[in-house]
Amino acid sequence: MPSPLRPLARLFAPTPRTVERETLDIELPDGRTVPLQRVRDPRARRMKLSVDERGARLTVPLRASLAAADRFVTQHRDWLAAQLERFTVDGVPTLEPGTPVQLPLRGALHDVRWQAGRYTRLDHANDGTGALVFTHPARAGDTAVRRAVRDFLEAQGRADVGRWMPRYLPALPRAPRRVTFKIMSSQWGSLAPDGSMALDLSLVLARPSAFEYVLVHELCHLIHADHSRSFWREVEARCPRWREERDYFHAEGRRLKATLRALCGKV
Incomplete structure (x- = not known):
């Protein structure tokens, strides 16, 4: 038999909170400004600063104030700069229509040719050169x-x-x-x-x-x-x-x- 108190328990149960994210600009000791994603997570028990190939991230528990979070980042700026340097990769290609670039595929670099077209599409060239053809409209x-x-x-x-x-x-x-x-x-x-x-x-x-x-x-x-x-x-x-x-x-x-x-x- 269902408990008569169950509807009452649902009424007074705490409302689950969602994860809140925002991106801030943080100044490093060398003067550089880098983006930091600040995440308020209901599951977090302590503040945590982490860095990976996606960038820097600060996880903040709900009970912590934003002022405390700012102090935490300031105290760890040297560590943050060192970690960001470790994850910096040189030579990453940038795709801009019309700009010469090489894209990696299966362990090799391939030249990209840009050409005008109705749809934005990347494909292999048909001339046996190993090049890639990037078709794109003018406003891609x-x-x-x-x-x-x-x-x-x-x-x-x-x-x-x-x-x-x-x-x-x-x-x-x-x-x-x-x-x-x-x-x-x-x-x-x-x-x-x-x-x-x-x-x-x-x-x-x-x-x-x-x-x-x-x-x-x-x-x-x-x-x-x-x-x-x-x-x-x-x-x-x-x-x-x-x-x-x-x-x-x-x-x-x-x-x-x-x-x-x-x-x-x-x-």
Whole structure:
């Protein structure tokens, strides 16, 4: 029998609060001004300053005042400057219609040719040079350009997975339920309990052997959900040089993720 007090409990239950975000400009000790995302999170228990390839972020509990948050950032400005320097990547391409640029794809750089057209689209040139052709209308905005890059990279990633996957499926207990591409902050891939696989879109920029290793890694989680010795034996049986690919990501991973965010991260 339902409790007669249940409707009363719902009436007086605290209203859940949502996460609030705002972007501020912070001056570093060297005089530079950088954006800082300040996040008020109901789940936070303490203030936390973090930096990754997306930039600087300050997490603030609801009970903390904004004045206290400002003091916290001021006290940690030197640390913040050092971390931002560590995550700065030189040579990240900028896409501006008509401006010569090279885009990374499968571990190599490709020249981009700009041409006028009705729709914004990125594709391979048909002349065998390896160049890419960026078609765009005269008024193509930044959002349309970024969307075209993302659509192109997703298509290339699906083509790679479609080419590699049949090689591994016969020895697996089941196929992935679906495969999607996302912009991930730290991971390269994940496998959900229902068998859905997510892959970082920046893998399309990496050398193909490294991309294929991540695919193998996630496929092997269909056999072992953990990272036990048995799991790594399955990985090694399918990708004997997986350690070299892991070292590649340690060396190039930050650049790959920063490049992807520069090209299409705001879409």
